[in-house]
Amino acid sequence: MDTKILVTGANGQIGQVLTQALKKHHGDEQVIPSDITKLDQGDHTNFVFLDILNEVRLREVIADHKITQVYHLAAILSANGEWNPMKTWNVNLNGYLSLLEIARVSTIKKVFFPSTIAVFGSTTPQMNTPQDTILEPTTIYGMSKCSGELWSNYYHKRYGLDVRSIRYPGIISHQSIPAGGTTDYAVEVFHEIIKHGSYECFLTQNTRLPMMYIDDAIRATIELMDAPSDDLKTRTGYNLSAISFTPFELFTEIKKHIPLASFRYKPDFRQAIADSWSESIDDSRARTEWNWDHQYDLPKMVEIMIKEVSKKYKA
Ligand code: NAD
Ligand code: SER
Numbered sequence: 094m095d096t097k098i099l100v101t102g103a104n105g106q107i108g109q110v111l112t113q114a115l116k117k118h119h120g121d122e123q124v125i126p127s128d129i130t131k132l133d134q135g136d137h138t139n140f141v142f143l144d145i146l147n148e149v150r151l152r153e154v155i156a157d158h159k160i161t162q163v164y165h166l167a168a169i170l171s172a173n174g175e176w177n178p179m180k181t182w183n184v185n186l187n188g189y190l191s192l193l194e195i196a197r198v199s200t201i202k203k204v205f206f207p208s209t210i211a212v213f214g215s216t217t218p219q220m221n222t223p224q225d226t227i228l229e230p231t232t233i234y235g236m237s238k239c240s241g242e243l244w245s246n247y248y249h250k251r252y253g254l255d256v257r258s259i260r261y262p263g264i265i266s267h268q269s270i271p272a273g274g275t276t277d278y279a280v281e282v283f284h285e286i287i288k289h290g291s292y293e294c295f296l297t298q299n300t301r302l303p304m305m306y307i308d309d310a311i312r313a314t315i316e317l318m319d320a321p322s323d324d325l326k327t328r329t330g331y332n333l334s335a336i337s338f339t340p341f342e343l344f345t346e347i348k349k350h351i352p353l354a355s356f357r358y359k360p361d362f363r364q365a366i367a368d369s370w371s372e373s374i375d376d377s378r379a380r381t382e383w384n385w386d387h388q389y390d391l392p393k394m395v396e397i398m399i400k401e402v403s404k405k406y407k408a
Contacts, residue, residue, distance in 0.1 A: 097158055098123055098160070102127075102145075106269050109268050110266060111164060118315055125139045129144050161202050163196065171235070171274055172277075175233065203256075205318055208242050210374065212230050213230065214369050218371075219371050222371040242329040245328055257318060262337075266280065276367075287402050293359050296364055296367050298340050302370060304335065308388070331378060332376040335390075342391065346392060
């Protein structure tokens with residue numbers, strides 16, 4: 094059977110870039126992007142409206158397009174999740190369970206479930222967090238993703254469904270302006286500095302978090318999904334690491350390019366969320382089992398972000 098891919102939440106920060114990468118990798122016609130909102134501009138080829146909570150429509154889209162793989166990105170992120178915990182649980186977990194149940198008895202052979210560093214909590218070792226560790230998340234987002242990981246493992250072990258997952262760090266990209274996450278400051282700052290020359294950060298200057306440039310995240314996702322199934326021993330979520338930095342370190346790097354940039358710190362409720370997460374991640378299992386390696390460090394990422402975000406405002 095031909096590979097036919099459904100991407101849920103395709104208009105989000107990761108979805109927009111991943112959809113294009115999947116089209117390049119598998120062919121335009123093989124990829125069906127879906128979301129509850131449509132992009133104002135950009136590539137709409139094959140787009141379908143799909144609310145992950147509408148199980149009838151989900152079943153219909155999967156059957157109509159004979160979907161064989163799903164990249165299930167639809168979710169409500171950490172900061173927004175705290176405004177509406179019940180809705181977040183419903184979208185992030187119940188939406189995923191509908192998909193797993195359909196996948197079990199349909200044409201779907203492989204599922205990608207994006208997990209997150211938000212599965213960790215204050216009882217998790219914060220430095221070089223091991224793959225197998227204490228998972229006691231304190232946000233509803235982290236709770237829903239932690240449960241999602243366990244369900245992924247269950248469907249793999251019990252029904253043989255080929256579910257694969259990464260615990261993404263905070264993702265830094267220039268293609269869109271993310272909203273609703275705790276790591277978003279590391280993207281917002283580029284837009285604000287380039288537009289206005291100043292930025293007020295909602296985390297303290299010494300808050301260290303694991304981060305990753307979008308190209309590394311997309312490559313990791315596709316490499317994991319292409320890896321031979323027998324090599325993958327972890328069906329909850331793979332730890333994945335690239336760079337860890339504090340706002341102060343990021344802003345110092347930005348100042349090398351834009352010396353007049355100014356930064357202030359005004360922590361809000363997102364500080365407590367960030368404080369409960371890891372500072373750095375041990376991803377040796379991903380490196381051993383499917384040869385993961387990151388390519389972007391802090392200086393390289395900052396240089397590209399400044400170049401790409403500047404182009405947007407010049408245009
Ligand atoms: P995003 O918020 O930018 O995009 C999520 C998309 O899901 C949005 O386009 C939204 O419209 C859609 N959506 C929300 N509710 C929906 C519903 N009921 N039905 C269908 N679609 C719905 O998020 P993102 O940053 O692109 O993240 C994608 C995935 O990766 C998420 O599952 C997220 O948990 C995970 N992740 C992201 C990061 C990050 O830093 N961006 C880090 C770790 C994990
Ligand atoms: N970047 C995400 C957030 O901040 C983590 O999954 O919510």
